[in-house]
Amino acid sequence: MTNKAFNATRSEKLFDLFNYILMALIVVLTLYPFLNVLAISLNNSTDTVRGGIYIWPRQFTLENYKTIFQYDGLLQGLQISILRTLVGTVLGLICGSMLAFTLSRVEFRARKFISTFLALTMYFSGGMVPVFILMRDLHLLGSFWVYIFPGLISAFNVFVIRSFMDGLPYALQESAKLDGANDFTIYWKIILPLCKPVLATIALFLAVGQWNAWFDTYLYNGGAPQWTTLQYELMKILQSTQQGGSSMANSNDMAKQMAQISPESIKMAITITVTLPILMVYPFLQKYFVGGMTLGAVKS
């Protein structure tokens, strides 16, 4: 890989050419659907029906976006989505890192037990029906907290954070202890600030998970319109207009209303609205999550 001149035979060049073309093709294949949807969302909706919009709007307009934000359901969904993303990410980070901190302390007596107890959860799950019954018994159906509580601790995340903490110099904790700091202070004041890279990774995972979730809304809060999320509203709109329609989507009035009067452009405008926040953050966090994934894979 280092000395190019050494090995630039014809077949090598051919291979390189082929490889570059293939990679460029993959990029196009990945990006095209997004660009197409963006173009349609920015195009006049009556004009869109004529077809032939690919990656550039023919009659540029922001009208579609104006229209979708006039629906109360959508604005409310946006608020709940933002709220659950913020609350879920912050609480998930604090709880996960706190547990990870105790597990990174080798002298902690219960460490082995808790690690095993936690690791086991990666291999089994009670299944959809028992979990549903549990949520019902905990009176979490039809509430905001059903988005937050079940996902508060994830074994994978805890182990990724712990691996990172294991790599920090122990002398830091030692000297803080001599200065009279208790374990909580060490965690909060010393360890947490040093964990920024791994916390950024986990924050991205948690935030994306919260933002993209729709099934918990469908399952637990389908009958609670005040807690519906943006993702769920989009799901209903897309499902209710699909060919044949899905019998399972118990769409309420808003979705039906939007489906009837919403041309392609409006659906695409919602799709972009749902996608945009993620597209704006993930490239900046890339260097962190690549490291985090590798760390997690090695450990688990």
Added chain:
Amino acid sequence: MESSTETASNAGATIPESNRGRLRKVRGPKRGRGEKGLWDSVKQQKYLYFMSIPFVIWVFVFSYLPLWGWTMAFQNYKPAKSFSDQKWVGLNNFIELFQDERFYLVLRNTLAMSLMGIVFGFVVPIFFAILLNELRGMLFKRFVQTISYLPHFVSWVVVAGLVTKMLSIDGGIVNDLLIALHIVDEPIQFMAKGSWFWYIVTASDIWKETGWNTIIYLAAITGIDQEQYEASRVDGASRWRQMWHITLPGIRSTIAVLFIMAIGHLVSNGFEKQFLLGNSLVTDYSEVLDLYALNYGINLGRFSYGTAIGIFNSLVSILLLFTANGIFKKLTKESIM
């Protein structure tokens, strides 16, 4: 060959493992203090207990308690009654499940889509990682990588919307291309044909996750000893031969571990895509075990029956995991469990 496998398996683990080893040595003497007596150590570590016990309870409630719900499968569960008042029915729910014709259709769909998902979803990222590794322009390589991760971060709702749009009969690029190239005269109604459904799900999955799944392989490739490439080049090995004889064996253990993990998830590989991409015209091909459990267990309120489906699902997963691990052990004398 031998050394290359070793390098790869060590490469990933080197950094954290060695760190931990070092830390243990440093922390070693401290341990003695904690072994005075249980009560003393609990008192001494009270903050650590305060900081972990709430979460242990948490995990118990949300992950372990639902296992108790498995008892429902052996009852005729009535939501209004308490546990002691439930009627026990033995294996009746399972017998009913195995007598339902629909169940076998659903099982077929689950296994078909899972197998296709494993074969392609597993092979494609490996090839993508190897080819990506061969790119010489670092800037272009980074660009391709960044773009390839993108779909992973988008929800299945959005992906299903995009796929439906791309395959639609009016304005979908796939039909437009097929017509422009004179491959078909009439646009194909992809989403309305059951026979297409498995392929659409598999292709969508590849589109969404390939980039993301390459991360681990790329990390493993980085760990391969560069001298091997140098040496093979001196011996006149072509790039193809290098990929085949150095890169691929170099990530062999990573591949094996990920493969077995994938087998473990064979049956429980989700239902989101089937739920979102499916419609009433293709249910005979789109319904999978989890959707079946959702429809019967929750939407129709047959909790016991739904739980029985869930248990069947878990047992098959475990069986497959052990089988795969056993085969792997026989072949390579290694084990992941």
